[in-house]
Amino acid sequence: MKIVIAPDSFKDSLSAQGVADAVAQGLAQVWPDAQLIKCPMADGGEGTVESVLAACNGQWRRSWVKGPLGASVEARWGWLPDSHTAIIEMAEASGLQLVPPGQRDACSSSTYGTGELIRAVLDEGAGRVILAIGGSATNDGGAGAMQALGVALLDQHNRPLPPGGLALAELARIDLSKMDPRLAQVNFEIAADVDNPLCGPHGASAIFGPQKGASPEQVQQLDQALGHFAEHCAQALNKDVRDEPGSGAAGGLGFAAKAFLGAHFRSGVDVVAQLTGLAEAINGADLVITGEGRFDAQTLRGKTPFGVARIARQHGVPVVVIAGTLGEGYQALYEHGIEAAFALVSGPMTLQEACGDAPRLLTERARDIARLWRVAAR
Numbered sequence: 001m002k003i004v005i006a007p008d009s010f011k012d013s014l015s016a017q018g019v020a021d022a023v024a025q026g027l028a029q030v031w032p033d034a035q036l037i038k039c040p041m042a043d044g045g046e047g048t049v050e051s052v053l054a055a056c057n058g059q060w061r062r063s064w065v066k067g068p069l070g071a072s073v074e075a076r077w078g079w080l081p082d083s084h085t086a087i088i089e090m091a092e093a094s095g096l097q098l099v100p101p102g103q104r105d106a107c108s109s110s111t112y113g114t115g116e117l118i119r120a121v122l123d124e125g126a127g128r129v130i131l132a133i134g135g136s137a138t139n140d141g142g143a144g145a146m147q148a149l150g151v152a153l154l155d156q157h158n159r160p161l162p163p164g165g166l167a168l169a170e171l172a173r174i175d176l177s178k179m180d181p182r183l184a185q186v187n188f189e190i191a192a193d194v195d196n197p198l199c200g201p202h203g204a205s206a207i208f209g210p211q212k213g214a215s216p217e218q219v220q221q222l223d224q225a226l227g228h229f230a231e232h233c234a235q236a237l238n239k240d241v242r243d244e245p246g247s248g249a250a251g252g253l254g255f256a257a258k259a260f261l262g263a264h265f266r267s268g269v270d271v272v273a274q275l276t277g278l279a280e281a282i283n284g285a286d287l288v289i290t291g292e293g294r295f296d297a298q299t300l301r302g303k304t305p306f307g308v309a310r311i312a313r314q315h316g317v318p319v320v321v322i323a324g325t326l327g328e329g330y331q332a333l334y335e336h337g338i339e340a341a342f343a344l345v346s347g348p349m350t351l352q353e354a355c356g357d358a359p360r361l362l363t364e365r366a367r368d369i370a371r372l373w374r375v376a377a378r
Contacts, residue, residue, distance in 0.1 A: 001034040003027060004281050004317075007291040008304035009040075009047040010324050010344075013355040014362075016040030016051050022359040023289055023322065026366025030374060037281045041290070043304045044191035044268020045134025046097075049078040049089045052130075055276035056080055058087075063120040065113035068094045068137040069103065070163065077117055085128040086121035090114045090250055091135035094144075096212065099137045104213030106139040106205075106222060108164035111253050115148025122182045130271060131257055132191045133250035139209050140165040141198065141226045142256020150178040151260065165205075165251065166218070169225040174236040179260070188263035191271040193302045196248030198241075198255045199227045204248035212251070226252055233259050269307025279311050287373065288312045288319045289366065295341055296327025306336060313337035322365050324354065342369065 005027075007019040014022070020038040027036055039055065042048035052058060058080045067073040078087035091097065093113030096104070114131075121129055138144070143153055144163055152175035153161045153168075161167045197203050205214065205222040214222060227242070229252075234240035237259055241247055246265035247255035257263035273279065282288055290308040292299070299306050309319045313336070321333070321341040330341055344361045345354050354361065 001031050002037070002285045003034055004037045004039055004285045004288045006039040006041045006278060006288060006308045008042055010293045010358055011046065013293070013324070013358045016042060016047050017054055018359065019291060019362060022362035023366040026363035027370050029367050030370035039276050039278050039281050041276070041278070041304045041308060042268065042272050043134070043193040043302060043307065044132045044271070045193055046091060048132035048191060048268060048272060049076065049087045051272055052087050052275045053078045061124070063117055065093045065116035066110070067098050067113055068109040069099060069105065070110070073098060073113065075113065075117055077121065079124060083128065084126055085130065086124065086126040087130045087132065088114070088117050088121065089132045090253060093117050094138050095135045096137040097135065104137060106209045106212035106214035107166040107218055109138045109212065110140050110144030110163035111136070111138045111142055112144035112148045112163060114253065115145030118145065118149060119180065122180065122186070126186060128187045128189070130189045130191055131263065132268060133253050134193055134268070136250035136253065137212055138253070139205055139212055139214065139222050139251035141168060141229045141252030143168055143229060145253060146256050146260050149183060150180045151176060152178065165222045165225055168229040169221070171229055171232050174232050176236060183261055188257060188261040189271060190246060190249065190254055190257050190263045190265045191268035192246050192249040192254060192265065193268050194249050195245035195302070197243045197245070198230055198247040198252050199223055204252045207248070208251060230255065267302050267307060269302060269304055273307065273311060278308070282312050282315050282317055285317045288317050289322065289369070290319060291322040293324040294327050295321055295323035295325070295330050297329025297332055299330070299333055300336070305338065306333065309333070309337035320369055322362060
């Protein structure tokens with residue numbers, strides 16, 4: 001019996017590696033001789049670097065950079081020395097978790113620190129950079145990151161714009177003369193789990209601005225400011241990527257990475273799967289178990305279980321999901337290679353209790369699945 005365990009992290013509870021370990025423990029209680037292959041996964045959000053480094057024997061690096069509101073933060077990033085590949089999780093520098101709820105400000109938060117991380121990996125000699133851009137606190141169209149890389153964004157008086165997306169409404173000129181020349185020698189990839197455009201009703205400001213502190217009026221102002229930024233970028237760069245899938249990811253960092261860095265947008269799951277060798281692990285397996293904190297209709301947008309199921313389906317291997325909770329519309333995933341889904345909790349309990357007891361609950365659920373599978377195989 002060969003079983004691949006390829007879960008995402010359970011937010012505020014366990015890393016993807018921790019989930020995989022707990023699931024493996026439960027399966028081993030029923031199938032002590034089974035070949036259990038643990039392949040921690042991520043979709044471009046929190047935990048992406050950790051999953052890749054665990055699978056590829058990579059190295060952690062740390063850099064002090066500006067956080068989303070300007071205070072210094074120590075941000076981690078990943079380094080694969082054999083391939084000169086750097087993995088940057090932009091949330092480490094510009095993430096929502098760095099800003100307390102009462103201080104979140106979509107109008108003035110900046111991706112400048114993410115640009116500083118890119119500078120750090122250039123100093124390391126990176127030839128390939130993977131930008132995992134989930135979990136941002138920002139809505140600046142990636143302007144801050146580009147400023148950190150030498151792009152001058154100037155107002156009508158030739159003064160540099162202050163941080164934040166709202167300031168982009170005052171943009172009058174873009175000067176590329178001091179943009180870091182090393183950027184042209186690097187292959188950039190965007191790993192994300194959303195495919196929103198930059199502007200409009202499905203854009204960065206409208207969909208993600210409110211969770212970053214934007215009022216309805218500010219959402220409109222930010223959307224217009226990003227549109228103004230996109231117009232100037234189209235003129236300066238002779239290309240317009242604002243409507244491409246993923247340009248609205250991370251408050252528009254996806255847009256800037258495509259426009260200025262020539263980054264290629266890829267599903268975060270596909271990027272992680274390639275680096276971890278998920279397809280090779282699944283080939284010849286009898287079962288795949290995946291999971292995430294909340295499994296619902298949004299999983300179809302490119303979350304980890306959907307991506308894992310798509311790969312498993314190509315190899316004819318069934319997939320079972322263990323999730324913290326089963327949300328509305330999760331049954332739609334049954335049409336995409338997932339055979340069954342199970343919630344983590346075994347009875348009434350608070351979220352805090354479920355998070356604290358997640359290892360035991362995961363082990364029990366995995367054991368139950370194995371016992372049921374064993375009965376069905378008789």
